[in-house]
Amino acid sequence: MASVGRPEEALGEVLEGSDRREAGASRRVSLTLKIRRYNPELRGQESWWDEFTIEADPDDRLLDALHQVKWYHDGTLALRRSCAHGICGSDAVMVNGQNRLACKVIVRDLVPKVTVEPIRGLPVLKDLIVDMEPFFAGYRSVLPYLINDSGEPTEERRQSPEERRRFDDTTKCILCAACTTSCPIFWGDEEYVGPAAIVNAHRFIYDSRDEAADERLRILSEKTGVFRCRTTFNCTEACPRGIEVTKAIQEVKRAILFERF
Amino acid sequence: MTTIHTYDAVIVGAGGAGLRAAIEASDRVRTAVISKLYPTRSHTGTAQGGVCAALANVEEDYPEWHAFDTVKGGDYLVDQPAAQLMCEEAVEAIYELEHWGLPFNRTPDGRIDQRRFGGHTRNHGEAPVRRACYAADRTGHMILQTLYQQCVKRNVRFFNEFYVLDQLMTDGRCSGVVAYELATGELHVFRARSVLYATGGFGRMFKVSSNAHTLTGDGPAVLYRRGIPLQDMEFFQFHPTGVYKMGILLSEAVRGEGGILLNSEEERFMERYAPTVKDLAPRDLVSRAIFQEIKEGRGVGPNRDAVWLDVRHLPRDVIEEKLPDVTEFARVYLGVEPTTELVPIQPTAHYAMGGIPTDVDGRVVVGEDETPVPGLYSAGECACVSVHGANRLGTNSLLDIVVFGRRGGKHMAGFSMDADLPALPERPEGFVEDLLGGMMNRPEGANAADIRNELQEQMQDLAFVVRSEESLRKMQEILAGLRERYERVYVQDTGKMFNTELMEACELGFLLDCADTLVAAAIARDESRGGHYREDHPLRDDEHWLRHSLAYRQDDGSVRLEFKPVKMGPYVPMERKY
Numbered sequence: 001m002a003s004v005g006r007p008e009e010a011l012g013e014v015l016e017g018s019d020r021r022e023a024g025a026s027r028r029v030s031l032t033l034k035i036r037r038y039n040p041e042l043r044g045q046e047s048w049w050d051e052f053t054i055e056a057d058p059d060d061r062l063l064d065a066l067h068q069v070k071w072y073h074d075g076t077l078a079l080r081r082s083c084a085h086g087i088c089g090s091d092a093v094m095v096n097g098q099n100r101l102a103c104k105v106i107v108r109d110l111v112p113k114v115t116v117e118p119i120r121g122l123p124v125l126k127d128l129i130v131d132m133e134p135f136f137a138g139y140r141s142v143l144p145y146l147i148n149d150s151g152e153p154t155e156e157r158r159q160s161p162e163e164r165r166r167f168d169d170t171t172k173c174i175l176c177a178a179c180t181t182s183c184p185i186f187w188g189d190e191e192y193v194g195p196a197a198i199v200n201a202h203r204f205i206y207d208s209r210d211e212a213a214d215e216r217l218r219i220l221s222e223k224t225g226v227f228r229c230r231t232t233f234n235c236t237e238a239c240p241r242g243i244e245v246t247k248a249i250q251e252v253k254r255a256i257l258f259e260r261f
Numbered sequence: 262m263t264t265i266h267t268y269d270a271v272i273v274g275a276g277g278a279g280l281r282a283a284i285e286a287s288d289r290v291r292t293a294v295i296s297k298l299y300p301t302r303s304h305t306g307t308a309q310g311g312v313c314a315a316l317a318n319v320e321e322d323y324p325e326w327h328a329f330d331t332v333k334g335g336d337y338l339v340d341q342p343a344a345q346l347m348c349e350e351a352v353e354a355i356y357e358l359e360h361w362g363l364p365f366n367r368t369p370d371g372r373i374d375q376r377r378f379g380g381h382t383r384n385h386g387e388a389p390v391r392r393a394c395y396a397a398d399r400t401g402h403m404i405l406q407t408l409y410q411q412c413v414k415r416n417v418r419f420f421n422e423f424y425v426l427d428q429l430m431t432d433g434r435c436s437g438v439v440a441y442e443l444a445t446g447e448l449h450v451f452r453a454r455s456v457l458y459a460t461g462g463f464g465r466m467f468k469v470s471s472n473a474h475t476l477t478g479d480g481p482a483v484l485y486r487r488g489i490p491l492q493d494m495e496f497f498q499f500h501p502t503g504v505y506k507m508g509i510l511l512s513e514a515v516r517g518e519g520g521i522l523l524n525s526e527e528e529r530f531m532e533r534y535a536p537t538v539k540d541l542a543p544r545d546l547v548s549r550a551i552f553q554e555i556k557e558g559r560g561v562g563p564n565r566d567a568v569w570l571d572v573r574h575l576p577r578d579v580i581e582e583k584l585p586d587v588t589e590f591a592r593v594y595l596g597v598e599p600t601t602e603l604v605p606i607q608p609t610a611h612y613a614m615g616g617i618p619t620d621v622d623g624r625v626v627v628g629e630d631e632t633p634v635p636g637l638y639s640a641g642e643c644a645c646v647s648v649h650g651a652n653r654l655g656t657n658s659l660l661d662i663v664v665f666g667r668r669g670g671k672h673m674a675g676f677s678m679d680a681d682l683p684a685l686p687e688r689p690e691g692f693v694e695d696l697l698g699g700m701m702n703r704p705e706g707a708n709a710a711d712i713r714n715e716l717q718e719q720m721q722d723l724a725f726v727v728r729s730e731e732s733l734r735k736m737q738e739i740l741a742g743l744r745e746r747y748e749r750v751y752v753q754d755t756g757k758m759f760n761t762e763l764m765e766a767c768e769l770g771f772l773l774d775c776a777d778t779l780v781a782a783a784i785a786r787d788e789s790r791g792g793h794y795r796e797d798h799p800l801r802d803d804e805h806w807l808r809h810s811l812a813y814r815q816d817d818g819s820v821r822l823e824f825k826p827v828k829m830g831p832y833v834p835m836e837r838k839y
Contacts, residue, residue, distance in 0.1 A: 040758065041756040070761075071708075075752055076753060082304070082473040086589075088303075090298070125758070125759060140413055145361075146362030148360075155356055156355075159367055168397075171399075172399070174306070
């Protein structure tokens with residue numbers, strides 16, 4: 001009808017020289033998902049493992065595979081997700097023991113089997129859904145907003161490209177909690193403010209337009225702050241946005257110890 | 262057990278428009294924001310390219326040029342006074358965001374940098390103009406974060422992971438909303454003097470969409486069910502450059518920085534369709550051009566249903582500083598290295614120009630004479646002012662949300678300060694209880710995912726970039742069948758805690774309502790304008806169709822259409838050439 005480009009051509013047909021990749025060629029692979037379940041309404045405090053074997057396109061995301069399980073096998077499987085392309089930060093999960101965003105992991109890198117669990121260190125509420133309140137409380141505690149009481153100009157405050165670059169890395173944080181929930185210190189003590197909160201503090205401490213660096217550094221020099229960090233580097237490895245988290249934490253430590261603000 | 266809360270102002274949705282409204286209202290009246298997602302998960306965060314205003318930081322520019330571009334870009338269905346207002350307030354809106362800390366990219370002398378974007382020109386179409394202010398290709402992320410930070414600073418009250426499922430009206434006045442708390446399955450009634458809907462779009466009715474799974478037209482559907490009409494639903498934007506098959510957005514900024522589109526002959530085909538601005542033509546034009554190229558056999562990929570996006574010629578530092586995220590999408594999801602390879606793209610369902618009809622203060626207005634509904638407001642993508650008309654220009658949406666989010670928040674606060682608290686209707690949670698009970702108590706029935714898949718595939722086939730009376734009437738029949746199956750939808754999960762399956766089933770109902778109105782309005786409009794293209798009526802018909810459609814729900818579930826004239830202004834409709 002009002003559609004174009006019907007897939008009449010057979011698979012494996014010789015493609016034009018300009019075609020680089022068989023994007024769209026339909027192949028199916030078998031993927032077994034071993035998922036850690038928890039559902040107090042069904043089974044009380046006991047968590048358990050479920051296995052589901054599905055057919056998927058190797059270019060699918062892990063999130064698509066989880067949807068398949070939920071939509072066609074077990075409607076009770078609970079998970080958070082929204083944008084499905086690594087920006088909103090809803091679907092942080094543990095994939096084969098590593099914190100990832102489910103929508104950024106591709107099936108072809110997982111077959112034939114993958115283990116999926118909720119992120120660690122935050123209370124599990126149901127299946128892959130954890131309580132994010134402690135995480136956001138840590139975020140709020142570092143005053144994560146611009147503080148400048150010097151009076152606003154009528155136009156923009158000036159900031160050079162170099163000044164802008166200084167804090168670029170830490171502006172990328174999507175609050176997915178992959179870093180904080182990969183941190184062994186955080187697992188041991190929920191009170192530790194955690195890498196993500198420090199990243200969001202760093203973003204303002206190093207923003208030339210902000211005037212409250214002192215206050216934030218004071219907050220982070222407390223016992224629940226940056227000095228809990230043991231430079232384990234799990235956070236940097238886990239960050240789906242490629243932020244150099246450990247580096248940011250070390251910069252904040254040095255600022256507290258050596259620099260005058 | 263139902264809890265009753267009382268607020269002066271309730272805002273539904275915590276994306277850019279909702280948060281901006283909350284910042285405005287919470288300074289003056291007791292405000293609550295209800296969101297089905299944690300605020301920073303909202304889809305505003307995925308907007309990439311930029312937010313525009315005639316700052317003239319990089320080249321000469323004026324709000325009037327911006328208004329002209331907006332009206333022409335909207336194929337003359339734009340209410341011109343509203344567009345002029347938005348373009349004038351744009352400058353202040355950008356400075357305000359910057360004052361709040363938004364990390365815009367900067368010029369060498371430290372001002373907010375601006376870049377070219379589709380449809381934005383100097384002097385009424387002379388050449389592309391640098392009007393889009395941006396933060397790498399994460400402008401939406403930075404706007405969402407900045408607005409949320411300001412809400413944290415002000416201690417705004419949030420009810421996160423609460424789904425608003427019904428609007429309450431008492432004697433024609435807004436009296437509150439009913440929401441489902443995801444964590445507990447409990448119902449909450451929010452009694453309020455005013456309610457503002459900022460729930461975003463409904464791209465998930467199509468198979469290939471840039472939209473999040475959660476964009477299911479909640480606000481429009483909830484109000485539609487309570488007798489509020491939906492305006493201009495036939496106008497949906499299909500963004501030309503979505504990741505092939507997946508629909509993930511590759512920002513127009515790529516073309517703003519010099520990226521070009523190529524067909525199977527590696528020809529820059531936009532030179533033929535838009536000789537002046539070429540690849541920076543408005544989105545509806547580019548999407549139609551892509552479809553035409555594919556129809557004429559010059560598509561690429563194994564199914565010949567894509568075209569190439571070429572950025573191989575762009576300087577490395579431009580890609581790294583200005584388009585880092587977009588580059589990553591190509592690498593992660595297509596396994597393609599854009600600096601050396603061509604990227605397969607296809608049009609993707611992106612933005613709803615239509616929605617809840619409002620005036621420029623965000624008040625919901627009904628009927629041809631635009632009677633305001635006391636206490637009811639809307640802003641952002643789910644609203645229709647109309648500033649985007651039949652097609653939205655890139656960077657105008659991030660602008661829309663802050664301008665009209667602010668205006669709506671301001672007006673609702675003022676209204677609330679003078680208004681008394683309306684009484685609640687009898688058994689306010691009744692509608693929602695019955696709706697949810699039906700789905701939970703059916704031991705078996707129709708599978709929601711099957712219904713949704715079929716909706717998406719058929720809408721993709723029959724109501725996408727190219728439509729016809731035949732395709733749309735066929736879609737209408739299919740919708741009737743889907744609706745009948747939906748009446749029997751059931752859920753496996755009968756629990757109260759985090760029953761996301763139940764909420765997805767509700768969201769499917771919202772999508773069906775939005776699809777009904779889209780298809781009905783598309784059948785009625787026998788012309789082509791902006792994002793609505795009819796191959797059986799390929800020309801624009803200004804004599805009969807300079808009017809907005811209003812879709813009302815009848816008691817039997819069918820759609821009744823009314824119309825109201827477009828508010829004209831200094832710009833006389835011309836042939837839309839670029």
